[in-house]
Amino acid sequence: GQQVMQIPQYQHVQEGEDFTTYCNSSTTLSNIQWYKQRPGGHPVFLIQLVKSGEVKKQKRLTFQFGEAKKNSSLHITATQTTDVGTYFCASVNFGNEKLTFGTGTRLTIIP
Amino acid sequence: DTAVSQTPKYLVTQMGNDKSIKCEQNLGHDTMYWYKQDSKKFLKIMFSYNNKELIINETVPNRFSPKSPDKAHLNLHINSLELGDSAVYFCASSQSNTEAFFGQGTRLTVV
Structure with missing residues (x-):
């Protein structure tokens, strides 16, 4: 079955530093979604990418979908304490709407 | 709401x-999900x-039985609970392969 791996599993950064998490799939993905889960909270949708090579930005967050549609990345510029949480990539199988999540990257910020 | x-x-x-x-x-x-999140934060x-x-039934023990009386409700019944069932269970919904909304x-x- 489809497996989506994320690296790193954990990341500790000084406030103000940049952060990147990578999502890799063994198969070609039809789309990629990104979610953020705050500690003690539930996953919240951030964005969806569909096109090969697509790049989208949300303020300090930059999302990329690889040319081969097998990988994706989320980059946060100048992290803030509000960025703390676990970031998940996910992909929907258009045929059966199965939404599979990556393994997640837990980000902690050192003030 | x-x-x-x-x-x-x-x-x-x-x-x-x-x-x-x-x-x-x-x-x-139209689509609702149940996810299990273990202590390592993996969303399965x-x-x-x-x-x-x-439409999707992953390799879940048959002690778990979902029931959907209508498309707005999806309940999860668990029989003969075991220690390994301890986790956070999330319900989610989505429409036409777009973003998923999660419950709390x-x-x-x-024990």
């Missing part, structure tokens, strides 16, 4: 008991329903 609501938020029970978690969405979505899909029909989660502790 809460888009996806699940109850209870916390559930502490003894091994061998039977318990249910309820989920309701008021978004008019358990079941998916589309318009009250079961139910933290199940089996």
Whole structure:
């Protein structure tokens, strides 16, 4: 079955530093979604990418979908304490709407 | 108004008991999911329903039985609870392969 791996599993950064998490799939993905889960909270949708090579930005967050549609990345510029949480990539199988999540990257910020 | 609501938020029970978690969405979505999040934060899909029909049933023990009385509700009944069932269970809904909305989660502790 489809497996989506994320690296790193954990990341500790000084406030103000940049952060990147990578999502890799063994198969070609039809789309990629990104979610953020705050500690003690539930996953919240951030964005969806569909096109090969697509790049989208949300303020300090930059999302990329690889040319081969097998990988994706989320980059946060100048992290803030509000960025703390676990970031998940996910992909929907258009045929059966199965939404599979990556393994997640837990980000902690050192003030 | 809460888009996806699940109850209870916390559930502490003894091994061998039977318990249910309820989920309701008021978004008019056709697809609903149950996910299990373990202590390592992995989000594993358990079941998916589309318009009250079961479309995804991952390798979940048959002690877990989902029920969808209508497309706005997806409940999860668990028989003969085991220690390994302790986790956070999330209900979610989506429409046509777009973003998923999650409930607040139910933290199940089996003692």
